[in-house]
Amino acid sequence: MKVRTxxxxxxxxxxxxRPQQSLREAARLLAEHNIGARVAVNEAGxxxxxxxxxxxIRAAARLDEALSRPVSEIMTKEVxxxxxxxxxxxxxxxxxxxRFRHLPIVERREMVGIISMGDIVxxxxxxxxxxxxxxxxxxxxxxx
Amino acid sequence: MANVGTDANPLRVAVIxxxxxxxxxxxxxxxxxxxxxxxxxxxxxxxxxxLVRAGVAPDHQxxxxxxxxxxxxxxxxxxxxxxxxxxxxHVNVQDLREHYHQICYTTGAQTDRRxxxxxxxxxxxxxxxxxxxxxxGHPDCRDCQFxxxxxxxxxxxxxxxxxDVARILSSTPDELVKTDIAxxxxxxxxxxxxxxxxxxxxxxxxQAAFTTPEIKELGELADADVVVLPEEVKLxxxxxxxxxxxxDQATIRKLxxxxxxxxxxxxxxxxxxxxxxxxxxxxxxxxxxxxxxGMRLVRNExxxxxxxxxxxxxTDQFEELPVGLxxxxxxxxxxxxxxxxxxxxxxxxxxxxxxxxxPNTQQPVVGDYTAGxxxxxxxxxxxxxxxxxxxxxxxxxxxxxxxxxxxxxxPEVAAARSLIxxxxxxxxxxxxxxxxxxxxxxxxxxxxxPRIKFTSLExxxxxxxR
Ligand SMILES: Cc1cc2nc3c(=O)[nH]c(=O)nc-3n(C[C@H](O)[C@H](O)[C@H](O)COP(=O)(O)OP(=O)(O)OC[C@H]3O[C@@H](n4cnc5c(N)ncnc54)[C@H](O)[C@@H]3O)c2cc1C
Ligand SMILES: NC(=O)c1ccc[n+]([C@@H]2O[C@H](COP(=O)([O-])OP(=O)(O)OC[C@H]3O[C@@H](n4cnc5c(N)ncnc54)[C@H](OP(=O)(O)O)[C@@H]3O)[C@@H](O)[C@H]2O)c1
Numbered sequence: 001m002k003v004r005t006x007x008x009x010x011x012x013x014x015x016x017x018r019p020q021q022s023l024r025e026a027a028r029l030l031a032e033h034n035i036g037a038r039v040a041v042n043e044a045g046x047x048x049x050x051x052x053x054x055x056x057i058r059a060a061a062r063l064d065e066a067l068s069r070p071v072s073e074i075m076t077k078e079v080x081x082x083x084x085x086x087x088x089x090x091x092x093x094x095x096x097x098x099r100f101r102h103l104p105i106v107e108r109r110e111m112v113g114i115i116s117m118g119d120i121v122x123x124x125x126x127x128x129x130x131x132x133x134x135x136x137x138x139x140x141x142x143x144x
Numbered sequence: 145m146a147n148v149g150t151d152a153n154p155l156r157v158a159v160i161x162x163x164x165x166x167x168x169x170x171x172x173x174x175x176x177x178x179x180x181x182x183x184x185x186x187x188x189x190x191x192x193x194x195l196v197r198a199g200v201a202p203d204h205q206x207x208x209x210x211x212x213x214x215x216x217x218x219x220x221x222x223x224x225x226x227x228x229x230x231x232x233x234h235v236n237v238q239d240l241r242e243h244y245h246q247i248c249y250t251t252g253a254q255t256d257r258r259x260x261x262x263x264x265x266x267x268x269x270x271x272x273x274x275x276x277x278x279x280x281g282h283p284d285c286r287d288c289q290f291x292x293x294x295x296x297x298x299x300x301x302x303x304x305x306x307x308d309v310a311r312i313l314s315s316t317p318d319e320l321v322k323t324d325i326a327x328x329x330x331x332x333x334x335x336x337x338x339x340x341x342x343x344x345x346x347x348x349x350x351q352a353a354f355t356t357p358e359i360k361e362l363g364e365l366a367d368a369d370v371v372v373l374p375e376e377v378k379l380x381x382x383x384x385x386x387x388x389x390x391x392d393q394a395t396i397r398k399l400x401x402x403x404x405x406x407x408x409x410x411x412x413x414x415x416x417x418x419x420x421x422x423x424x425x426x427x428x429x430x431x432x433x434x435x436x437x438g439m440r441l442v443r444n445e446x447x448x449x450x451x452x453x454x455x456x457x458x459t460d461q462f463e464e465l466p467v468g469l470x471x472x473x474x475x476x477x478x479x480x481x482x483x484x485x486x487x488x489x490x491x492x493x494x495x496x497x498x499x500x501x502x503p504n505t506q507q508p509v510v511g512d513y514t515a516g517x518x519x520x521x522x523x524x525x526x527x528x529x530x531x532x533x534x535x536x537x538x539x540x541x542x543x544x545x546x547x548x549x550x551x552x553x554x555p556e557v558a559a560a561r562s563l564i565x566x567x568x569x570x571x572x573x574x575x576x577x578x579x580x581x582x583x584x585x586x587x588x589x590x591x592x593x594p595r596i597k598f599t600s601l602e603x604x605x606x607x608x609x610r
Binding site: 001002004005007008009010011012013080081082083084085086087089090091093094097103107112125126127129130131132133134135136137138140 | 206207209210212213351386389390392449450451452453454455487489490492494495496497498501503506519520521523524525526527528529530531532
């Protein structure tokens with residue numbers, strides 16, 4: 001199974017944020033869209049960082065008036081990116097080992113989506129469920 | 145008027161495509177008890193079951209028994225099948241919006257992906273999509289021709305479809321006659337002169353897409369030796385490190401089988417089936433009349449992407465493989481339906497969790513849904529479509545509960561039926577199919593086969609006395 005399978009059912013909008021926007025805006029956007037992280041892009045559309053719920057919570061605990069600060073101040077700047085053809089198993093292993101939970105996906109330098117550990121877990125669960133269902137159906141069919 | 149989803153005013157659903165996804169969507173809608181549902185399932189073919197009939201290999205009868213589960217779904221009084229009715233030809237979005245509260249597209253992936261290399265369109269270079277539909281008796285492909293007088297064949301790709309095709313090409317007439325392979329294909333394959341079949345994987349054995357039971361079968365063929373080159377199943381450093389870090393049992397088992405094959409040597413069987421790794425076709429070579437006579441391959445090595453995937457990278461080592469027949473099996477691809485938003489990037493209907501999305505507003509299109517291969521792309525076994533269909537059916541029920549559904553002018557069952565009768569007088573009902581099924585099985589029994597398929601509309605109509 002590949003990353004593209006997850007992106008296929010996520011529509012076509014790629015939501016991003018600008019590094020100069022405030023953490024308050026970032027928090028609002030994350031809450032509104034019910035996602036755990038957002039990719040920060042510059043005017044040219046290039047990825048310059050990623051900011052997650054955890055980053056915001058940590059900043060709020062550590063800094064005064066954290067929510068008024070710009071995203072650029074606390075975002076992770078070294079962003080690991082994935083490709084639509086990346087294998088999900090490999091990505092899941094990389095996420096566990098390198099401890100990141102969101103992976104922006106790029107194709108020919110253009111950002112085409114973002115996937116989370118949760119997406120991968122759901123996809124793998126559905127795959128196993130499907131395999132079990134296939135076996136089960138055959139057993140039921142044999143009995144009738 | 146009574147609320148939609150009640151006895152007086154049932155929820156009217158049209159499902160387009162009678163493959164596994166279509167049936168699973170129906171199943172999920174029927175299982176819930178809150179709403180009354182009346183569902184019509186359409187297919188462009190007179191026969192139901194999609195790829196279970198026209199894709200799954202004829203020697204894999206066991207999985208085909210899932211159709212008994214589909215029969216049970218179809219036996220519900222609130223289910224109707226309209227076969228031989230094509231969306232886009234006989235009915236369109238507007239028609240459906242006038243007759244149904246919800247429409248779900250489950251049309252599968254109807255075509256193949258291409259390799260994108262020079263010579264791909266030479267004669268005797270085919271997609272496995274065509275070959276598979278041909279040997280399975282799909283009416284669209286019954287007149288296709290494959291030049292089986294060639295001795296050497298390459299199958300590009302190492303997914304389960306490639307393995308199916310390699311296995312069918314390596315099977316003896318005795319093995320094939322026990323299956324429900326189309327009659328004309330049985331005949332053609334019985335005269336086949338194919339001797340050497342080479343499966344080509346662009347990455348290493350640890351990254352191959354085929355699954356364990358499928359690869360095991362290749363080692364058990366009556367009259368074909370399976371060959372794996374020892375140097376190609378020896379794990380490279382990156383694959384070994386990955387496997388040591390994350391010992392995935394399925395991969396380890398596949399490697400054991402392949403390593404065992406690499407030690408076997410040939411035993412003098414009539415055919416040889418070689419599984420190659422770390423090679424990519426870069427060009428097909430044609431003769432003066434444009435027929436394939438060979439293939440240029442480049443050796444690959446693996447590198448790790450940032451996110452940990454091992455991908456192939458061309459080296460500067462090339463080789464030539466003399467082959468007279470090429471089957472590309474690099475994946476299926478969905479095609480757009482008229483009037484339904486499409487996502488070109490992934491070749492699926494533009495959707496979010498099965499809700500069709502309007503590309504301009506990025507909001508759901510009221511009443512439109514999708515499931516299966518046309519929703520998530522061409523991956524997964526029959527059962528994988530079940531959780532997928534459940535997600536979509538869940539969205540459909542959620543939207544019904546908040547009254548976000550179409551308001552059709554003529555939601556009556558009879559109104560839809562008369563529209564269909566007008567557009568396609570030769571539509572097939574489920575009772576018609578059950579009759580055809582019985583005839584196919586009876587004919588098969590006489591010949592000691594699971595069934596003998598009808599492969600043309602004319603034959604099906606005349607069998608039904610129409
Ligand atoms: C060659 C091959 C072999 C396979 N073997 C196995 C196997 O051994 N075991 C296993 O578990 N899985 C197997 N699979 C996978 C399995 O077949 C798929 O997961 C499953 O069929 C996908 O279901 P679907 O309903 O989304 O699409 P499909 O099964 O493709 O069904 C789509 C249906 O929509 C209809 N349709 C298309 N366009 C229109 C239109 N415009 N109007 C009306 N109807 C339309 C088609 O006629 C078809 O009946 C195989 C797949 C392939 C390709
Ligand atoms: N018996 C069964 O259960 C059964 C039978 C048939 C099908 N199915 C299922 O149906 C689905 C579709 O099967 P599939 O075989 O069509 O697809 P698949 O599993 O995605 O395999 C496609 C293969 O093509 C290769 N490929 C893609 N592009 C290529 C290129 N340009 N050059 C060379 N190789 C290329 C892929 O290699 P990379 O991995 O390197 O991309 C992969 O080996 C799968 O989920 C499969 O399991 C199941």
